Amino acid sequence: MPLRVKPGSKVNIGKDFDPRYKPHSLKKKDGVELLQNGIALLADYQRRLAAQDTYGVLVCLQALDAGGKDGVIRHVMSGVNPQGVQVSSFKVPSAEELNHDYLWRYARRLPTRGEIGIFNRSHYEEVLVVRVHPENLDRQKLPEKEKGEGVWDRRYREINNWERYLSDNGFRLVKLFLNISKEEQRTRFLRRIEVPERNWKFSSADVREREHWDDYQHAFSEMLSATSTRWAPWYVIPADRKWFARICAGAVLAHTLIDIDPQYPEVSENIRRELGKVAAELEREAPEGASGDL
Ligand code: ATP
Ligand code: MG
Numbered sequence: 001m002p003l004r005v006k007p008g009s010k011v012n013i014g015k016d017f018d019p020r021y022k023p024h025s026l027k028k029k030d031g032v033e034l035l036q037n038g039i040a041l042l043a044d045y046q047r048r049l050a051a052q053d054t055y056g057v058l059v060c061l062q063a064l065d066a067g068g069k070d071g072v073i074r075h076v077m078s079g080v081n082p083q084g085v086q087v088s089s090f091k092v093p094s095a096e097e098l099n100h101d102y103l104w105r106y107a108r109r110l111p112t113r114g115e116i117g118i119f120n121r122s123h124y125e126e127v128l129v130v131r132v133h134p135e136n137l138d139r140q141k142l143p144e145k146e147k148g149e150g151v152w153d154r155r156y157r158e159i160n161n162w163e164r165y166l167s168d169n170g171f172r173l174v175k176l177f178l179n180i181s182k183e184e185q186r187t188r189f190l191r192r193i194e195v196p197e198r199n200w201k202f203s204s205a206d207v208r209e210r211e212h213w214d215d216y217q218h219a220f221s222e223m224l225s226a227t228s229t230r231w232a233p234w235y236v237i238p239a240d241r242k243w244f245a246r247i248c249a250g251a252v253l254a255h256t257l258i259d260i261d262p263q264y265p266e267v268s269e270n271i272r273r274e275l276g277k278v279a280a281e282l283e284r285e286a287p288e289g290a291s292g293d294l
Helices: 028-052 069-076 123-127 135-139 151-168 182-194 196-201 204-210 213-227 242-260 269-284
Strands: 056-063 085-089 116-120 171-179 234-238
Touching: 028 069, 028 242, 056 069, 056 123, 056 242, 069 116, 069 171, 069 242, 123 151, 123 213, 151 171, 151 213, 171 213, 171 242, 182 196, 182 204, 213 234, 234 242
Parallel strands: 056 116, 056 171, 085 116, 171 234
Antiparallel strands: none
């Protein structure tokens, strides 16, 4: 089953993607090694990305509540140098944020070159929660004539253009939608209630949001259809099995980094000669009996 949403295709999330999908032959115990290998590969590529300092990567994670965003971040990024990663979580916008255009707060958290930025929720909330609960749009203080019917199509276009601008300028987008089933969300909520160590994760607001399940499925389908582009495609990750979702998320990110293929900068002949001289000086400074570099 391909995870990538073909640009221009019309998606019906309920029909086209199975949240429980995994290859028949792949078992959870094989998954452990696969993820470990993926994590090691990511760590290596991230070092090169930082050294090259030319490209940046922005991972956008979207999911319904209990979809597993936190777990993906915790596991997939566990091997990379924290200095090269910036995680930003987006909640209900503040008064200051509402006083700006809707992309402002996301633009402020973009990764630098050499960095991997992770958006835990992203600018896509602006066509998801805001669409499902239009009172959010009222709070955004748009001019009256800009709030009508066409607002979602306009936002899709604006988001596509923004992402194209970013990708043209060296910032690659990795857009992951963690797709869980309604039944899996139910059991995850129940576990959050039953296991005391998970109680803090439970919010009764999440259960109320669940009542809008069908509206969200519709908003996701529209979003995937309109914003999976050549320069920033969406990947729908089967997320009912956490371990498989993490492997997929790691694989898509790894694929992007392999495609960028960042290289350590080459040192010029002049600098290499200079380095040789400095090394010789440092050698001369060595105290009697010092062993080489340990
Ligand atoms: P977790 O619950 O796992 O800690 P979370 O991402 O669900 O993580 P919360 O603080 O529970 O974090 O929820 C953030 C809430 O903010 C979500 O309900 C989301 O829909 C809402 N939100 C995000 N962006 C916007 C936005 N632009 N407008 C309105 N609501 C938003
Ligand atoms: Mg939440």
